[in-house]
Amino acid sequence: MGEFINTFIRAAFVENLVLAYFLGMCSYLAVSKTVKTAFGLGLAVIFVLFVTMPINWLINEYLLSENGVFGVDLVFLRLILFIAVIASMVQLVEMVVEKFSPALYNSLGIFLPLITVNCAILGGSLFMVAREYNFTESVAFGLGGGFGWFLAIIAIAAIREKIKYSNVPPALRGLGMAFILTGLMGIAFMSLMGIDPAAFSGS
Amino acid sequence: MALLDFLKKIEPDKKKSPFLHTLFDGFFTFAFSPNATTKGGVHIRDGMDLKRTMVHVVLALQLCYVFGTYNIGHQHFVALGMHTGFVEAIHLKLAYGLIQLLPIFVVTHLVGLGIEFWYAAKKGHAIEEGFLVSGALIPLIMPPDIPIWILALSVAFAVWIGKEAFGGTGMNILNIALLARVFVFFAYPTTISGDHVWVSTFMDEGVVKAAAGSVAEYGWWHTGFFNGLFEWMGLDTFRAGATVVDGYTGATPLGLAAKGSWADVTAVYSPSQMWWGAIPGSIGEMCKPAIIFGAVFLIATGIASWRIMLGAVIGCATMGLILNGWGATEFMLIPWYYQFIMGSFMFAVVFMATDPVTAASTTRGKWIYGFLIGFVGLIIRVLNPAYPEGWMLAILFMNVFAPLIDHYVLEGNMTRRAKRLAAIKSTAS
Numbered sequence: 131m132g133e134f135i136n137t138f139i140r141a142a143f144v145e146n147l148v149l150a151y152f153l154g155m156c157s158y159l160a161v162s163k164t165v166k167t168a169f170g171l172g173l174a175v176i177f178v179l180f181v182t183m184p185i186n187w188l189i190n191e192y193l194l195s196e197n198g199v200f201g202v203d204l205v206f207l208r209l210i211l212f213i214a215v216i217a218s219m220v221q222l223v224e225m226v227v228e229k230f231s232p233a234l235y236n237s238l239g240i241f242l243p244l245i246t247v248n249c250a251i252l253g254g255s256l257f258m259v260a261r262e263y264n265f266t267e268s269v270a271f272g273l274g275g276g277f278g279w280f281l282a283i284i285a286i287a288a289i290r291e292k293i294k295y296s297n298v299p300p301a302l303r304g305l306g307m308a309f310i311l312t313g314l315m316g317i318a319f320m321s322l323m324g325i326d327p328a329a330f331s332g333s
Numbered sequence: 334m335a336l337l338d339f340l341k342k343i344e345p346d347k348k349k350s351p352f353l354h355t356l357f358d359g360f361f362t363f364a365f366s367p368n369a370t371t372k373g374g375v376h377i378r379d380g381m382d383l384k385r386t387m388v389h390v391v392l393a394l395q396l397c398y399v400f401g402t403y404n405i406g407h408q409h410f411v412a413l414g415m416h417t418g419f420v421e422a423i424h425l426k427l428a429y430g431l432i433q434l435l436p437i438f439v440v441t442h443l444v445g446l447g448i449e450f451w452y453a454a455k456k457g458h459a460i461e462e463g464f465l466v467s468g469a470l471i472p473l474i475m476p477p478d479i480p481i482w483i484l485a486l487s488v489a490f491a492v493w494i495g496k497e498a499f500g501g502t503g504m505n506i507l508n509i510a511l512l513a514r515v516f517v518f519f520a521y522p523t524t525i526s527g528d529h530v531w532v533s534t535f536m537d538e539g540v541v542k543a544a545a546g547s548v549a550e551y552g553w554w555h556t557g558f559f560n561g562l563f564e565w566m567g568l569d570t571f572r573a574g575a576t577v578v579d580g581y582t583g584a585t586p587l588g589l590a591a592k593g594s595w596a597d598v599t600a601v602y603s604p605s606q607m608w609w610g611a612i613p614g615s616i617g618e619m620c621k622p623a624i625i626f627g628a629v630f631l632i633a634t635g636i637a638s639w640r641i642m643l644g645a646v647i648g649c650a651t652m653g654l655i656l657n658g659w660g661a662t663e664f665m666l667i668p669w670y671y672q673f674i675m676g677s678f679m680f681a682v683v684f685m686a687t688d689p690v691t692a693a694s695t696t697r698g699k700w701i702y703g704f705l706i707g708f709v710g711l712i713i714r715v716l717n718p719a720y721p722e723g724w725m726l727a728i729l730f731m732n733v734f735a736p737l738i739d740h741y742v743l744e745g746n747m748t749r750r751a752k753r754l755a756a757i758k759s760t761a762s
Contacts, residue, residue: 165737165740284737285733285734285736285737288734288736288737288739288740289506289733289736289737291736291740292506292736292739293499293500293504293506296499296500296504297500297501297504298498298499298500298504299497299498299500302498307498307499310494310498311506314494314495314506314507314512314733315733317507317512317515317519317729318507318726318729318730318732318733319730319733320519320726321709321713321717321720321723321726321727321729321730322712322713322717322730323719324717324718324719324720325712325713325716325717325718325719326718
C-alpha cells in the first residue's frame, strides 16, 4: 500500500506528465478551452492510462521478455503492442462516450480518438518499462499519471476561461497564451519537484 | 491650487507626445482626480479606486520597510560581532540598510514602471497602478545582496511575461512579486538560497559570503559619505577591515531546521528572536509584529481578505499537526505553532496570498484557497528537501488552481439554486 501511494503521488504531483515532462501537449493545448470538455477528456485519459498501464505491464513481462511464455526476447515488438493495446482501449472509450454523452463526444471531436497517439499515454507505458515498476506500481503510475494530466488540463482550462475576458495582446491570443500559461504552470508545479514520498514512509 | 495651476501649465499635449502625456497623467492622478468625463457605457465611480487600494497596501508595508532597513544593517554588524545590541549604533545600521535597500528599490521601480509606462503609452491608455504594490513587495522578498542586474532581469520577466502578456493590471494569473522571486530562485539559485546570502556584504576571494574570516566590504557611500557625516556628528563610523567572527554561519532558522532538530534551531535563535525578527532572512519578512500591523490595517480597510489569511493559518496548523503526529524526521517534530514564526509564513499569507487578482474570488473559494496554501506550503517546507521555504511556491501553485476553485464553487452554487428552483416549482404546481 505504501508503494502504491508513493508512486501515485509521484506521478500525479511530483513528476506531472504535462508540467514536468511536457508530454501529451497536443490535446492538452487543443481541448483546454472550456472546463467541461477538458474534464471529459481528462477522465478519458485517466481511464485509458489506468487500464493500459497494467495490461502493458503484463504484456511486457509475460509475452515480450525472455522469461515470458515464448522464452524469446521480443522487446522490439514493444511499441507496436503497446500502441495496439492503447488504440483498442481508446476505441472502447470512444464508443462509451458516443453512446452515453453525445454532446461531449461532439465537443471533443477528433481529439478523442487522438488519445491513441497522445504521447502521455505511450510515454507513461515506456516510463513504466524504463523505471522497472512492478505490477502495483504500474497500476499506481497509470492512475496517478492520469490524475496529474487531468488536474493540469482542468486547471489550464479554468485559467483560459478566465483570461478570455482579458485584454491579451492580439498576437498572443489563443495558443500563444496557452503556451505561456503552460510554462508558468510548469514553474508553479516545480514547487513539488524533489519531494521523495518514499523517504518519509518509514519503509 | 498653485500646484494644480502649475501642473496644468506643464501638461504635455496628448496628440503630439502621447508618451509624455501618459507619464504626466500617471503622476498627476497621484495628487488630483482627473476631470475627464466618461463617454458611453455604464460606469460606477467610487472614491476607493484602484490607485487608493494599491496605496493602502503600500502603506501597510511601511513598518516592514523600516524594520527591513534596520535589520540589514543589524545582521551585518552581528556577523562582525560589533554593535550586537538592538538599539546600539542604530544610525550605522540604518545607513547601511539604506545603502543596500535603496538601489534594489530604485531598480525595481525603474524597470517595472518603465515597462508599464511603455505599454501604457503604446496601448494608449492611462498608466495602470498595478506595479505600485508589486514594486513595493519585490524589494522586501529579495536577499539584501542580490546583484542588481539579476533583480532587473527578474522584474522585467515578471512584468512582461507575467502581466503585460496577459493584458496588464488585474489580468495576471500568477502573483507578480512572487513570479519575480521565483525567477531568481530557479534561474540564479545561488543568489537566493543557502546560508551566505541573507547577510550583507562580505567578500571571500570575490565571492559574496558571510563565513567566518570574510572581510566586510565598504563602498564609497559608506566611507566617503556616511563616515564623514557621522564623524561630523560625533558618532561611531564604519570601520574598514572588520572580519566576521568565528563560529558565525548566517544560517536562517529554516536552514538549521532542515539539517537538525528544533533544539538545533533554538540553540541559535530563540522563538522571541524569530517573533521580533532580528535574524537573517529576506529583507521584509522578518518582523512579525510589523506584518501583523499590516494585516490589521489591510483587514480594517477591507482590502485583503481575512478569509484567505485565516484559511491559511488553519491549513498550516492542520498540516503541522499531521506532521507532528507523523514525526518521521526531526523537522516534522517541530511544534506546529512554531511553524508560523519561522521563515516567511506571515508575510506571504498577509501580502501575497491575499492579492485579490490572483486569489480565488468567491467566498467559499477563498476559504479553500487559503486552506490549501497553508497545507501545501508546509508540505513543501518540511517534506521537500530541495527548497528551504514553501510559501512562495505554494502560493504560485494555488494561483494556478484559483480559477478552477472559483469555477467549481460557482458551478456548485448554480446546481444548488437550480435544484431549489425545481423544488419550488414542483410544490407550486
